[in-house]
């Protein structure tokens with residue numbers, strides 16, 4: 001018996017892939033499925049993204065790529081993250097492509113040279129003469145979601161540096177860059193967050209024509225009424241000022257319901273309910289709407305509750321909320337639907 005249920009709606013992923021591809025004139029869409037598809041399941045998301053016309057899958061690590069390879073033998077798979085210590089025999093055997101930030105380019109592997117145009121993280125400061133294994137040249141935006149001036153500077157640097165390399169696949173745009181800057185589409189765009197129907201801008205992804213794919217549900221395990229001056233949870237951060245019916249829900253920060261999400265809203269019995277008191281490792285308390293009873297479903301994400309809201313309450317970005325929602329055999333179950 002699982003304490004919560006995570007449902008991944010692959011039809012929403014399909015819709016989002018079509019929506020993103022619709023923005024692209026000639027560029028390919030590459031689906032970024034690192035961190036187990038931002039908590040949505042890399043293999044299933046990757047498979048339907050390819051079915052809907054994505055041309056490649058991107059992950060952060062060789063280990064993630066190897067997992068994908070065994071499930072998707074035909075997919076083009078690019079490892080974006082640090083690959084300096086990768087076992088090249090394994091990489092070749094699995095037909096992976098590597099992003100590379102050093103002037104020394106591994107042999108016998110398709111490589112995408114990374115150029116640092118302002119992210120200040122991975123990437124070469126200057127492009128090196130590309131050897132025969134180089135198939136692409138990439139860069140990454142630091143603030144495509146918030147800063148159009150700096151994004152324009154990065155794009156201009158990139159275009160200048162790569163002008164002589166037009167025979168290689170050129171790619172720079174993430175989801176925000178893809179949604180906002182058609183000039184940055186180039187040969188391919190690398191979209192992650194938008195694929196999952198989550199806004200890179202922290203607003204409602206519906207504004208971008210995207211549909212959230214993850215629903216997270218649990219239930220009211222116990223109902224109790226706090227008398228005035230009684231409290232719930234660690235630190236007694238919620239103290240009832242009048243008789244207050246609360247529901248205890250068996251999900252906590254160990255499941256990805258972050259401790260600083262106290263005060264966010266969920267849906268119970270069709271109505272919004274506030275999470276009160278301190279979030280525990282394995283439980284939260286909610287202020288119950290009048291109609292709610294023990295056993296009622298509690299929707300933590302879904303039914304209009306979006307991760308962007310939880311991110312706003314907890315002072316983070318929806319990416320971190322999504323990656324944090326963990327399905328583990330001992331705690332929550334993840335089911336995949338595709339219809």
Ligand SMILES: *Cc1c(COP(=O)(O)O)cnc(C)c1O
Nearest residue numbers: 032080140174175190191192193
């Ligand atoms: C994660 C990542 C992306 C995808 O970013 P989103 O904002 O999720 O679209 C693209 N490129 C690189 C290099 C990344 O690391």
